[in-house]
Amino acid sequence: MASDRLSITLTALADPTRRQILARLGQSEATVMELAAPFALKLPTVSKHLKVLQRAGLVSQSRRAQWRPCRLEVAPLADVTELVERYRNLWEERHDRLDQLLNQLQK
Amino acid sequence: MASDRLSITLTALADPTRRQILARLGQSEATVMELAAPFALKLPTVSKHLKVLQRAGLVSQSRRAQWRPCRLEVAPLADVTELVERYRNLWEERHDRLDQLLNQLQK
DNA sequence: CCGGTATTCTGCCGCCAGGCTAATTAGCTG
């Protein structure tokens, strides 16, 4: 896998299981067991997904007794936003053109 | 690889070579040769990258004689934006908290 | 039709990703 930060973040996001985990963590902190519950996956597999998310800085883990509650960290999403924003101009530009075309057709 | 739309888009973006290709296409259309020029990669490899980008709907290709000029398509980025936006609240929320903390410390 | 240029297709390789099981670590509790 590519080893630059943005690639690592995008790779972490490019899996529906991991995105679901992030969505769950958007509600509140959760233990690994709690995160694993909705899935038909064994614990080590979920643990592996969490490690990918941690490597991307999207999840941090603390220790409370034998539990390791996970927390969502949104900082890396800034880079993703920046990437997409770079094309927003084009995006809007083309929508503008489309709008113009539609207006012309309506006349 | 996961086969849902968003995962396919994010996977396509999760490679620096492909992001560079997209950046180049942000300027103007370009042939495969032109796209390959900046890289130390063989043509079939670049062609493969383009196929990944096409599968994600990020690039479209037309035919002009023996050239197949590539064009950037930004529509799939909307889903990425939506994904990130889902966490914007948290992001700003935490920044607000950080701001408050900083303000308190300054007093 | 032939030769040249642009591009893709086919096969090959090494490596990493995502899944599993089994074993191990870490920490509470009796």
Place this chain on the structure above:
DNA sequence: CAGCTAATTAGCCTGGCGGCAGAATACCGG
């Protein structure tokens, strides 16, 4: 300490990715 629960580590598959070389396809120009 013994035993329970939570979580990770180690090791093993399978499949897909990113790279290559070589062959095939597509199209122009003479």
